[in-house]
Amino acid sequence: MYIKMATLANGQADNASLSTNGLGGSPGSAGHMNGLSHSPGNPSTIPMKDHDAIKLFIGQIPRNLDEKDLKPLFEEFGKIYELTVLKDRFTGMHKGCAFLTYCERESALKAQSALHEQKTLPGMNRPIQVKPADSESRGEDRKLFVGMLNKQQSEDDVRRLFEAFGNIEECTILRGPDGNSKGCAFVKYSSHAEAQAAINALHGSQTMPGASSSLVVKFADTDKERTMRRMQQMAGQMGMFNPMAIPFGAYGAYAQALMQQQAALMASVAQGGYLNPMAAFAAAQMQQMAALNMNGLAAAPMTPTSGNTPPGITAPAVPSIPSPIGVNGFTGLPPQANGQPAAEAVFANGIHPYPAAYPAAYGQISQAFPQPPPMIPQQQREGPEGCNLFIYHLPQEFGDAELMQMFLPFGNVISSKVFVDRATNQSKCFGFVSFDNPASAQTAIQAMNGFQIGMKRLKVQLKRPKDANRPY
């Protein structure tokens, strides 16, 4: 349809551009009259555009070209109603693209077919883009996001994969600045039904060579979703991702509520005889401490905040978990900590290492929680070199949160990630923890490497840098 219309429009272009100003292309007649019977004799000096005019997006424009430079290039396809180079809102910097509206729909179609991907402007390494602006598509319900592509696959490859399900209006591989595929693409069909058919047939249908999971085919993010995504990324960069790490910040009350909640959970679970992962861990920790005759001081990574605070309880000690978790009758407390008010075990980083250390948690947990701020999912973040740990032989039950809990006592954990098998959702029993400084990482290694949990001993090492290929 597009091609046919464009062809017809081409034939009419001279005539049309001379004789009409949009009146011939009124909505009612546009469907079948396009290009065939522009009624002549309605000239106007006021710039007017067709009601069905198309706003075009023009991409890959050299940044040294402004509106007046671009005008001649596009004018040859028809009378221009509006041409605006996109500029950065704050810096005013040329963004390398523009919006262009012709007075007539036909001019836009003609320009698109003549120019889109057809030539490359000086200084650009990719061809010019001329296509209807996203704002024109009205609802992104025909556009698909395609993920888990092979990075070698081209636009044509993707087209071939999708063409059986409908008319593809647009197909774009997402690429980084270097031009390398990001392994995903957008495919836009003429209709929602076509897009849906492609999803039904292709999503999960195959796994591309080199991809870590099967093909993803879904509707592309809406503007709103895209905005949300951006906000999340920003929040992550600003370090707002983890309420536990900022107990005295804006979310202090919420963090504390979380801790109380968790403490309550642990208490009730312990009473029920089932050990949640943290309780199990705590039990194992105590057992180990007993075996090594640690008194909680030797490896203490952090110092008390004040002189009258009891000397550092070694990180993972959990003084006040109610105690069916004791192993072999060992109830848990190093001598120095035994009998001390647990709530005073505040560490240098301001974090109570374990929520169970809050006496307040027992008995008055049911008070209303403050309105929680929206929980922003933690994004994986690598710390600087020397701050990232690789941890192997984690208990099967450990998730990101438990992993973080386990390492929080050694410093500021900026990220924790347990790898999960995508098919089964089972932990692969290894993960990463990142601190914001190397000393915390070293302390954590000293304290936790070889640490026994159940039948296994944790392996805690610096994460292998990306370039180093050899295993340990």
Added chain:
DNA sequence: TGTTATT
């Protein structure tokens, strides 16, 4: 040994 990426 940081997996999935949204013009």
